Amino acid sequence: MHMIWSAIGSEGRSRFSMAERLRSSIEPAAAAFAGIMVAVTALPVLMSQPNETSVAGAGGVGSVPAPMTSETLLAGYGGVTHTHASDVRFTKPGITDLTAHGVEWIGRPFKSPIYYGLRAMHWPATGRLGGMLDFTHAKAISVREQAVRFTGTRNGKPADGTVTNDATFRHLEFSHGHNMLTLNGLLSLGNLTPALRPYVGGGFGVSLPHTEVQFRDEAKRTYEYQITGPVGQVLAGIEIRLPRVSIIAEYKLSLAPYWVPLSARDGSKGNAFIDYWAQISSWLRGEAPENGNLRTNLVTHHAIVGIGYRIEAAAPSVADR
Secondary structure (H helix, E strand, O other): OHHHHOOOOOOOOOOOOHHHHHHHHHHHHHHHHHHHHHHOOOHHHHOOOOOEEEEEEOOEEEEEEOOOEEEEEEEEEEEEEEEOOEEEEEEEOOOEEEEEEEEOEEOOOOOOOOOEEEEEEEEOOOOOEEEEEEEEEEEEEEOOOOEEEEEEEEOOEEOOEEEEHHHHEEEEEEEEEEEEEEEEEEEEOOOOEOOEEEEEEEEEEEEOOEEEEEEOOOOOOEEEEOOOEEEEEEEEEEEEEOOOEEEEEEEEEEEEEEEEEOOOOEOOOOOHHHHHHHHHHHHHHOOOOOOOEEEEEEEEEEEEEEEEEEEEEEOOOHHHO
16 A cells, blocks of 8 residues: 555656646637537528418418427537546445545547437427436546545555555546436527527436546456436527527536445446446345445536437417317
């Protein structure tokens, strides 16, 4: 243990700059968003969607409102993230209570597996309230070069000190990934033009990360998909409406309190449902995780751009009722 805490030495690698990582994450998103907004400046004229139609009435030809439609948007998206530094606490009753303070995380959104999301957004025929089922695959990977302050005990021994993540852990990451499944409410802010519809929303769901954690002196790693607790998010975006297709540009903020069982299982290597069932089975049997638990709170900013296909359904007209 002493070797782990003294491993930093005089040759410790330089720390990542938080400002540089934040700037490198946000600049591509800002450029993409600006490009989309410039590209659609002409859309209000080109893509105008009338809400009235001419029909023949008993007294002649007149103009009456067209039947309102409900619609569902099936979309995929990509983007960039920034996750705030967080304290990471490792516990095993009577043996370990160790905290790594201010661990910094990176997202690597364009390195496989890339950042992506899938969603279904539904807007009823009347009113401004809608709903959304949203799945997000992000990543949270500890910065290996960071020198981290540790306090507490591990394996029954004091473990205070400052040491790099690389010298302490073989793995400390959620790289396949920092996954979230949420059910959200949406509020349309009305159409700025027939082609532009801003919206806001928020919701709750469950965190479904792929955990990869192992201290350097541990024989087994935890490497599996897991259920680690609730997640919440708030969001604001704009929908750019083309014929049958919509482009979305959005910012969202997520909060995921993780309670990670360090099971020491080298999971199914790809089948999430097998891993989830193994975890649930352990819960039902009352088994304690072999390597204890990890707790942290991941607060993540997301800047996303996506495209989707609209499925529309006309509401029943008065004559049909």
